[in-house]
Amino acid sequence: MSNLLTERTEPVASAAQRDGLLVRIIRFSGWLSIWLGLFLLGFVVHQLFLTTFLAQQNNTVLQAEAEVYFTQVTVNEVPYAPPGAPELTDPDDVPLPPAVLLVEEPPQPGEAFAIIRIPSLDRLKNGWTVVEGVSRSNLKNGVGHMPSTPLPGQPGNSVMSGHRTTFGAPFHEFDELQPGDIIGDETAIGIHIYEVRETIIVRPTEFWVTGPRDGAWLTLTTCHPKFSARQRLVIFAELVGGPNAAVISG
Amino acid sequence: MIRRMFNALPGPTPVRVVLAVIITVVAFVALMFVYDWMGSNLLDSGGAFS
Numbered sequence: 077m078s079n080l081l082t083e084r085t086e087p088v089a090s091a092a093q094r095d096g097l098l099v100r101i102i103r104f105s106g107w108l109s110i111w112l113g114l115f116l117l118g119f120v121v122h123q124l125f126l127t128t129f130l131a132q133q134n135n136t137v138l139q140a141e142a143e144v145y146f147t148q149v150t151v152n153e154v155p156y157a158p159p160g161a162p163e164l165t166d167p168d169d170v171p172l173p174p175a176v177l178l179v180e181e182p183p184q185p186g187e188a189f190a191i192i193r194i195p196s197l198d199r200l201k202n203g204w205t206v207v208e209g210v211s212r213s214n215l216k217n218g219v220g221h222m223p224s225t226p227l228p229g230q231p232g233n234s235v236m237s238g239h240r241t242t243f244g245a246p247f248h249e250f251d252e253l254q255p256g257d258i259i260g261d262e263t264a265i266g267i268h269i270y271e272v273r274e275t276i277i278v279r280p281t282e283f284w285v286t287g288p289r290d291g292a293w294l295t296l297t298t299c300h301p302k303f304s305a306r307q308r309l310v311i312f313a314e315l316v317g318g319p320n321a322a323v324i325s326g
Numbered sequence: 327m328i329r330r331m332f333n334a335l336p337g338p339t340p341v342r343v344v345l346a347v348i349i350t351v352v353a354f355v356a357l358m359f360v361y362d363w364m365g366s367n368l369l370d371s372g373g374a375f376s
Contacts, residue, residue: 107327122361123369215372222374237374242365247373286375298373305371 131244138188138205149264158326175323183208193260204246218246228261229268233289240298247298269317
């Protein structure tokens with residue numbers, strides 16, 4: 077009798093155990109899905125809204141700081157001869173007075189020193205402050221200037237980087253820029269006017285885009301495509317107006 | 327689940343409340359770091375070449 081009972085109850089018990097395990101797995105999967113969903117929702121809210129809100133708040137403060145910086149920084153006049161300028165070989169030639177380039181003191185890391193404006197883009201037509209440096213913390217303000225490159229309005233290749241989708245996304249609409257579009261870059265010297273010449277997409281390891289160039293250029297870099305850091309969208313713009321443009325172009 | 331986790335904390339209720347607040351703050355800060363890291367590495371690094 078007892079053997080018969082055992083034989084009958086064992087399959088019932090194992091079925092109940094199996095059902096219990098199934099219920100636990102389903103319950104665990106449910107909780108995991110809920111927490112994962114909340115985690116991802118939090119990530120989206122953090123990246124798209126919180127970082128943008130903070131960057132916009134920072135930008136308002138930094139814009140005021142940049143305007144104070146413009147009045148306080150020292151601007152020097154430096155003699156400048158553009159590369160390739162003809163040298164005087166005839167002793168009878170009367171030397172012309174050297175052209176003078178306006179040069180400002182380099183800003184400190186993290187300091188707001190410029191305001192970039194692009195009239196053809198909604199996000200940048202009212203200006204976005206540029207800070208010195210392109211570290212992760214510098215770029216949390218939106219736009220940073222690569223310290224090893226010249227300042228805007230100076231000969232060479234001035235490089236700036238900015239976020240495309242987070243931290244205010246100042247460079248969000250960069251794929252809409254066309255050759256001929258105007259970029260204004262205000263510094264302590266004045267407003268430097270650049271004209272877009274070329275837009276390219278490269279890998280993040282193609283450092284040549286930040287290298288020196290003849291003349292005066294502004295290179296703007298951002299992530300590409302939107303919502304990915306896989307590539308870089310690079311805008312090359314040439315100096316066409318402003319306090320130093322005529323001197324640099326010779 | 328949250329109630330079970332709260333009940334699993336040691337000590338009387340006031341101590342548990344303090345511990346729960348500390349754990350929540352630490353977890354929130356850690357979560358922000360994780361979000362920051364994920365955002366910079368997966369979504370938008372800022373476009374720099376450095």
